[in-house]
Amino acid sequence: MRLEKKIASKLLLGLFLIAVLIFLNGKGFLDPFKYFASDVAVLSSGKLREGTGGLKDFFKAVFSLNKIKKENEKLAELELKLLSANQERKEFELENIELRKQFELLPKDSFKLLAAEVIAQDPNSSQEFILVNRGSKDGVVKGTPVIVYNKILIGEVYEVQPRKSKILLSVSPLNVFGASPSEDRVVGIAKGKYNLEIILDLIPNQTELNSGESVITAGKNQKYPEGLLVGKIVKVGKSADGLFKQAVVKPFYSANELKFVFLIMNLE
Numbered sequence: 001m002r003l004e005k006k007i008a009s010k011l012l013l014g015l016f017l018i019a020v021l022i023f024l025n026g027k028g029f030l031d032p033f034k035y036f037a038s039d040v041a042v043l044s045s046g047k048l049r050e051g052t053g054g055l056k057d058f059f060k061a062v063f064s065l066n067k068i069k070k071e072n073e074k075l076a077e078l079e080l081k082l083l084s085a086n087q088e089r090k091e092f093e094l095e096n097i098e099l100r101k102q103f104e105l106l107p108k109d110s111f112k113l114l115a116a117e118v119i120a121q122d123p124n125s126s127q128e129f130i131l132v133n134r135g136s137k138d139g140v141v142k143g144t145p146v147i148v149y150n151k152i153l154i155g156e157v158y159e160v161q162p163r164k165s166k167i168l169l170s171v172s173p174l175n176v177f178g179a180s181p182s183e184d185r186v187v188g189i190a191k192g193k194y195n196l197e198i199i200l201d202l203i204p205n206q207t208e209l210n211s212g213e214s215v216i217t218a219g220k221n222q223k224y225p226e227g228l229l230v231g232k233i234v235k236v237g238k239s240a241d242g243l244f245k246q247a248v249v250k251p252f253y254s255a256n257e258l259k260f261v262f263l264i265m266n267l268e
């Protein structure tokens with residue numbers, strides 16, 4: 001019975017409170033509390049939206065930074081490509097200038113010439129061979145003489161492939177040919193040395209040889225045309241048996257600096 005009375009009393013109290021609230025609401029006494037609750041809800045909703053917007057802005061900024069970084073990397077790569085292309089263009093222009101200069105100083109009236117680009121030094125030799133980008137497809141044959149401007153002798157074709165050839169340089173010990181001091185057309189024998197020089201040998205003792213004097217190809221029925229420039233005398237001496245004079249000749253070219261050479265194509 002006591003339990004039932006407690007429940008009944010609580011129910012009556014609840015009904016009384018509800019009736020009081022209804023009465024107060026009808027009279028407008030609860031309006032300030034409703035406005036306060038509404039403001040709290042609005043503020044809470046605004047804070048939530050503000051927090052969400054800030055998060056969106058943060059990810060948007062991160063995405064933009066990554067995009068800018070990638071664009072900068074692409075720009076840097078493009079700049080490197082442009083610089084490389086510009087450098088290649090400059091090198092191409094310089095090569096064309098050098099080639100034109102050589103053409104102006106070539107004996108075009110005397111020989112039919114084929115221009116060739118030096119593509120490598122033979123790695124198996126001590127600067128005694130070079131490789132050029134002309135071969136049997138271009139009409140090149142073994143033994144073809146090779147020169148540069150001013151009729152400077154470089155050597156001869158030693159091996160031929162369809163699209164490239166190996167050139168035996170005049171400074172190679174494998175290269176032996178007739179030569180003469182330019183001031184006295186006494187024909188001797190020129191032979192390359194391993195130290196990138198040429199020895200002019202078998203010159204009669206009565207022949208005058210002078211340092212600084214040019215040496216040219218000479219002799220009938222030899223492999224090179226007469227009058228090609230071989231090099232300059234830098235030292236004069238005698239053969240081991242003392243029967244002949246000798247001269248050390250420095251060639252007029254450096255194998256490391258050769259970019260273009262010219263093959264003499266009209267020799268039988």
